[in-house]
Amino acid sequence: MNGADTVFILVSAALVMFMTPGLALFYGGMTRSKNVLGTIMQSFICLGIITLVWILWGYSLSFGKDIGGLIGGLNFIGLKGVGMEPSPDYASTIPHLAFMIFQGMFAIITPALITGAFAERMKFSAFLLFTILWTTIVYSPLCHWVWGGGWMGAMGALDFAGGAVVHMSSGSAALAAALVIGPRRGFGKRSFVPHNLPMTLTGAAILWFGWFGFNAGSALAINGLAANAFVTTHIAAAAAAVSWIFIEWMHHGKPTTLGLASGAVAGLVAITPAAGFVGPLSALVIGFAGGIICFYGIHLKSKFGYDDSLDVVGIHGLGGVWGALATGLFASKMINPDGANGLFFGNPSQLWIQFVSVVATCVFSFVASFVLLKIVDSIIGLRVNDEDEEQGLDLSEHSERAYQL
Amino acid sequence: MNGADTVFILVSAALVMFMTPGLALFYGGMTRSKNVLGTIMQSFICLGIITLVWILWGYSLSFGKDIGGLIGGLNFIGLKGVGMEPSPDYASTIPHLAFMIFQGMFAIITPALITGAFAERMKFSAFLLFTILWTTIVYSPLCHWVWGGGWMGAMGALDFAGGAVVHMSSGSAALAAALVIGPRRGFGKRSFVPHNLPMTLTGAAILWFGWFGFNAGSALAINGLAANAFVTTHIAAAAAAVSWIFIEWMHHGKPTTLGLASGAVAGLVAITPAAGFVGPLSALVIGFAGGIICFYGIHLKSKFGYDDSLDVVGIHGLGGVWGALATGLFASKMINPDGANGLFFGNPSQLWIQFVSVVATCVFSFVASFVLLKIVDSIIGLRVNDEDEEQGLDLSEHSERAYQL
Amino acid sequence: MNGADTVFILVSAALVMFMTPGLALFYGGMTRSKNVLGTIMQSFICLGIITLVWILWGYSLSFGKDIGGLIGGLNFIGLKGVGMEPSPDYASTIPHLAFMIFQGMFAIITPALITGAFAERMKFSAFLLFTILWTTIVYSPLCHWVWGGGWMGAMGALDFAGGAVVHMSSGSAALAAALVIGPRRGFGKRSFVPHNLPMTLTGAAILWFGWFGFNAGSALAINGLAANAFVTTHIAAAAAAVSWIFIEWMHHGKPTTLGLASGAVAGLVAITPAAGFVGPLSALVIGFAGGIICFYGIHLKSKFGYDDSLDVVGIHGLGGVWGALATGLFASKMINPDGANGLFFGNPSQLWIQFVSVVATCVFSFVASFVLLKIVDSIIGLRVNDEDEEQGLDLSEHSERAYQL
Amino acid sequence: MKKVEIITRPFKLDEVKESLTKLGIKGMTVTEVKGFGRQRGHKEVYRGAEYQVDFMPKVKIEVVIEETLLPEVLQAVQEAARTGKVGDGKIFVFPVDDVIRIRTGESGREAI
Amino acid sequence: MKKVEIITRPFKLDEVKESLTKLGIKGMTVTEVKGFGRQRGHKEVYRGAEYQVDFMPKVKIEVVIEETLLPEVLQAVQEAARTGKVGDGKIFVFPVDDVIRIRTGESGREAI
Amino acid sequence: MKKVEIITRPFKLDEVKESLTKLGIKGMTVTEVKGFGRQRGHKEVYRGAEYQVDFMPKVKIEVVIEETLLPEVLQAVQEAARTGKVGDGKIFVFPVDDVIRIRTGESGREAI
């Protein structure tokens, strides 16, 4: 066991944990004030419920003994055999528990990301059921495919910190959710404007801060690669924040703070799969392009008429796809000898591998999520009734009001 | 000196420091908007005033040369002899200064916890005086008893991160305070509803985040035990958040975000004494039960008619008691060979020891706090006058208004 | 490469990164609600734009091969040669990239500090241009002088974590900005009261938290000195918070929460240059005096009639000057053998050196900033027009409103 | 001249505004208010304490018009604001003595 | 019909509401306002700058009633809202021309 | 007695208040409102979606006075509130039937 590695991973795990309430604020600020608590709740409760799912069976399905490259076995169920000693298979210099909890934080935030798609209208009970099922049936297998010894990792797909596992999966699920649950009442007619942008910016700041743990921590040890991932993460966020506000300056005449925050998150998403495979200047390009791609990405919803309320598809879905492909372009063995070279470093086949991983992830998550949502809908109904939606989720689902200033 | 251990403790100290403003937000959001600054102030100023108390005499009374098992000597007064070298007695792999400041952060947050009991009506001057006296006369001895070489530690009482020192002590003081200062004007008649729940949730998030430093840091070195404490902390918080909202769902028809936050804090309190002595599944049970116990605990105040405004007794008091006893049930030498086995691991006597420590802590803190409050009351009066209370502490005690939106 | 040192610096860098949004909240809460987004934007965008400046040329100008003691060469342009290996010149136990990004976070927050001086009236475009120029022409040289092998460091001036580089430089630029841009409409006639003090206090909390990374991280390795810097930082913040509220209690009859926050920041500023050169009790004095000095410092603006909206001159300028001089008084080789003794430890010449560094820094930054502002003014105009100012920057510069509660 | 004061559901504001604009009305003033009426309120729960809240969020729209417009306005507002469920609100009509436009000093009808 | 407008201390809202409900009044509309009057305001201090604030938080309760109820209403409100200290506020009575219930289109007395 | 209702720009509040105080007026009540009028609103943009907002922040100042003071008040308010640009707002004058001071029970003129 290495002390420095262990500190690094525990601190990283704490940072990633902090991202989920950060996300709650990021999303919460963008809703109308009658739905802010309902929105915060959906993120925050993942810290509760997914933690339990993770330790009881999720971790085992993800990292248990490989079964056909598809799913982990049940050997770690209830954390059996996951103790203070390092695991021989994963992160061999830190306590197995530290690896488990670090990974758990990823499992927590991923379904929380999806909530942006169905914000302001989903029943809390249906949300809970969906989220438990989703973590079990979509997240855990995907996580296994990429990091747990499954086929996608074996194929050579590069995903440093969760471009596929976290972002494409949640982005695709978000699209399914937006389609299944349908638009908010008044979508396209009334205006849905953020009720508290300082809250959203605070959330974005916490996300950025926590993402250092997310990406650098994914080196799973403290070394030059971790420092590189830290730096590429920061640069991509910065570049995307800048490119987003410049492009909206062009289009709408003004740069906005919501654009700044959105751009930063887009950049962070885009660099996630690449952070430990590319160098700083590649990160600059990935981030810069990420800001632009996601800026246009969020306009898809008005084109296609689905109501992805807080732009999960546009930012996490598209940003994740771009990041995965960009890894196939910019990856370099000079940065990470355990990785691969991308197209720009002479290895076009990596781009193909990345492309396959993108398609597989998106199709799997979209289809499985779609089915799960339909099932949950038929059991308990996904959506609150019209009157409750009009009154807002805070009162109708939680008997609370956010502000009494 | 060990570098990794030192990073771990300094980062943990920073995290625990961050908890005090986190608490300020947690509490501040629950008050009415005319008292939010007064409430934040009472937490935040502890970072100022208790820091000074701690370095001038508090640390010495807590960790100075033992005097009869009751109190530390004056040898560390003004941090004399507390330097960059490790102390031979405490945390021998990190600079003595690092140990001192880590402990100082606990001394800071403990009196801040009490403020929830007398929120919205206490004079700032009286609060300051009480807090200085309390840290000197209640906290420092208690801290010495448990961690500084005093009788409670010698007896074998297990308190990993402050179930007695921090939570039972503040919970008991809170009960004394609620009784001495009396209920808020209109208690039981008017409605006292939280003015800003997103603020409270933000505070809860910071508390959760910081608690990793609080509990894992209490291993005082980076090792498997620290990882275990990290994991048990997270699990207990998650389990209690879930159990609280489910039980209120049953009772009131809806799960609430304030319930979620309260449950998380209850779980964190409950696991505090146990974090380094029990395994993950025990933490699950401790947390789950903690959420339920504290949920019912907060109803005591309506039963007995005292006005513990923000439920310090119900959450920190009861949660702390449950955690201490639970340590006597679930502790296992397999987790921590330096600890002890609890009842469920074949050692009933540990439960008795824990019980004694609970009674001693609660009685001592309650009685001493009661007396101190009476003294302060007779010198400067504890309570603002009726008109000032009606106007709110922000204006009457601080000449400020929180919001001018 | 040392693992523990690397964790320490990466975590410190993350903490310093977090300070910039912390500053955004600290400042944002103090403005009127129609300008909160504009104010947050000016801090937050530094995370974007200055990151790019820093990696493209700023780092090289600061830490590139020394040219005549005045500026760094272009050898690190675009991070050429800045990789995972430690640099032989700086922080030789951590990846060069880690050192670079840690320093980058300082470069980001420094221009953000200046924004408090011209809050509520500056054009965003002019601000952007000014900030890019300022980082290039003022910050980078100054940073080189002190830490990059330049004349000021060679002269023996002590600046542990940026008293000159960060605080005096931004404070002097702030004075120039307040003079060039002129007072807000209605200054001295209408009342400018903070619109959201809980936001300001949250910001102050994040600043305090992050400052541990700022000051302790400046040890650039984890060791006793880092612990010392951590402790002195905390003590000075505490002492200044206390002294500020006591002095305003005397003057205005009440202690305020804004005073508490302001005092804490003043103490943090004052200890910045000294943190690794002085002991805990010296820190107590430095902080305590810092609170008092800055309390009176903020009244200069009403005396001299300039409108330094959020008191950058009074707090960062004066606090920085006091800290630099105090380092010349309290520095001790017993704390840091690589440092020097100050006046109180028998070496009056150090005070003189510090004095020279103060004068040089302030004059350079003031004059250069003044000229830059005049240039920017003549190119695109510094100030929004009257109507836009009346409407508020949020709408006029960013087409957004902060709150729709 | 008359002042028409419309108290109705917040989300009906835009529709009422439109319907008034269509009648050529160029100005109105809107206030967020809390209404107590036949419409039942809701329950709130904070840490196990239940509170019954009787006040519902409403908007008050005030518009001063020439008397001749009154019937049309009343008609239009009712159409725009009606949902048919309890809580639709009220329209009050008040007499007005005078109106002045501050900018120009005009008064009476021209000032509306 | 008359409109009674009560401007009083915020914490008296519930008592005034109760007293009106007791008289059988089924509807009222409440606005948060700032009042300037004989009651002195307070001082605020921000970074050493002192501001005198003359406006006090008040609530305005508007209730339209049948004229016959007026004396009782005035009586009841005064009893409920009076503390005897400066700042208790005012009651204004205004003439009303008409009332319409949007939901049903009823007007006049039945609409109240 | 008359009620004068002034709807004007928020930053003019202090000046209007001063001008009224100078006339010996001792009380008034202020509400934050949103005004729709000839003054054009502004555009807001959130994630690329543009919204036209027609409502401008205004204040409503209500002051009940003796009829004899009316001309002076109208004069003073116009002077204080006028900027000459669109959006200066309106003054409405309404009849008042009665005024009661809650604290003392006085009514009519003495209660103002």
Ligand SMILES: Nc1ncnc2c1ncn2[C@@H]1O[C@H](COP(=O)(O)OP(=O)(O)O)[C@@H](O)[C@H]1O
């Ligand atoms: N007598 C009244 N005076 C003033 N406002 C009233 C009165 N009656 C009703 N209101 C306002 O009208 C709103 C709607 O009234 P309510 O009785 O709930 O439904 P409806 O108008 O459909 O009968 C109330 O919330 C209140 O704001």
Ligand SMILES: Nc1ncnc2c1ncn2[C@@H]1O[C@H](COP(=O)(O)OP(=O)(O)O)[C@@H](O)[C@H]1O
């Ligand atoms: N002439 C007036 N016009 C409108 N509102 C008034 C007038 N006089 C008083 N008010 C309102 O009544 C409130 C209480 O008045 P004040 O003079 O402070 O106390 P009191 O009513 O006890 O004499 C004021 O804050 C203001 O809102």
Ligand SMILES: Nc1ncnc2c1ncn2[C@@H]1O[C@H](COP(=O)(O)OP(=O)(O)O)[C@@H](O)[C@H]1O
């Ligand atoms: N007929 C009206 N009824 C009620 N309020 C009005 C009316 N006309 C204007 N207002 C109020 O007066 C404000 C200013 O009116 P506007 O037409 O913009 O400018 P001006 O008063 O300079 O002509 C509006 O925002 C609105 O609040």
